[in-house]
Amino acid sequence: NMAEGAETFSLREVLVAFTACVSEQREVRVDPYLAGWKGLVRFLNCLGTIFSFISKDAVTKIEIIENYRNSDQREKYLTVQSMVEYELANGLVDLQKRSDSGCRTLLRLHRALHWLQMFLEGLRTGKDNSKTSVICSETYNASLANYHPWIIRKAAGVAFCALPTRNTFLETMNVGTAEEAVAMLGDALPYICEVYKITEELYAQHKLLDLP
Template sequence: MGVKRKAAAAILVLLLSLGSLWLYGGLDYHWDSCLKGYNQVNRVLHLSNSSGPDVVKNPPVLSICSGQNFQASVLVSHLLAAPVHTSDVLLQPYLSSWDELVKFMDSLGPMVSLISTEIESKTTVIRQLALQSEEGPEAEFGPNVNIINSQTGEKKPLKAPQHSDDYRSVRSMIRSELDRAVVDFHHQTDSGCRTLLRLHRALLWLKLFLQKLAESPRAGRLRSPSELCREAYQSTLAQHHTWLVRRAAELAFIAMPERGFFFKLLCVQNQEELSVLLNRVVVIIGEVYDRTQRAMEENGMLDLP
């Protein structure tokens, strides 16, 4: 028992240290892994051309999954709303997508959900920058925002406004911060662009993990989610992390739930249904990721310190 207690204590210390590193160093040097969204409940979702080239031949019909906090249908609705014009991404639905992805990570257990605190800190940075560019006291972002009548005490929900022109989209934010010399290409800053890059890297990790989770069996067996998540991490975020953070991440992946948990989380019965659903989600995430990648690459922002 003494050995087990010492091992458990060592793991706890490592994970607590990792959490501290996330908070003080950010996702770029530690674990890079989502506006708490406007509600879109129980509506049929069809993939359209605005989400990318011919996403699927048969558009999915996704409904609310009863009893679950994370909802694939809500995630998809936000992701579909993010692409605009031909090459841009709206920040409000982009951040709302992250809100739903945070719920996804939280559902995977306390070890993995440590990352959601850091993700939320990054989305908060962009929201605060957007708020600073807004005029008026009602420029709030996020869910459950109410205004109270001083005479009656009645609470009325405020509508989540659009971002200002500066922070309306990925490209408008890039233009604005470059014009105002907010982005530093040599030193760390809390610019929206630098913060977005950390979220962008994390999105690639999640995209790859979901893609691998949708894979067919290899040699007659399905690989464990733990193995798949570790593999996705090693080819993405691990490249930006220190040795200590990589080791701590490996410990967190050990606690990943088994595949049956994901069937329940996504309201599917088997691997075939899971694959169909996740492949559609991955394609939509890919469209948002690719647009963001192009915008940042065109402005030399893929290696911001």
């Protein structure tokens, strides 16, 4: 069934989800944030099994936050702002060791979103014949890699090598021609940047950027 298959995946839906994230009060809505990530996971799965170790971790984290959204406390998890306020006020955020708080879990997705933002920007502004693998590893090394142990960095590097050239990659995004994909990235990236920026400021304000 094409309608359900990975074949019909389009990166457009991911970007649309992120455009719906920021409320009028400049709060980050959790549901579209997770919807954006789910689309991204489907996209990663399209890139081949080598990317499944990357998407698997994202899936685990999406599910942790989704469980909070389905719990009795669902209203507290409506926005990233309300989540931070609720978890901090109720002592649910462990500052010493790894936990499954919404705050530490979303922080991992937040850091990965920074990479995605830089990667898509590199793709958008790159030359026709540039290597996606190079854009991917350079942006990864400049961002997310700083939070990963050697073994993960190594595995990520191996996965990146499997990425196709820029034009093929832009076509994999299923947005139309490479030119149309580039135009869509130009329209959508400011929204991802905004979501990233608001979350970053919120976490900095509450000194949550180093949560274990």
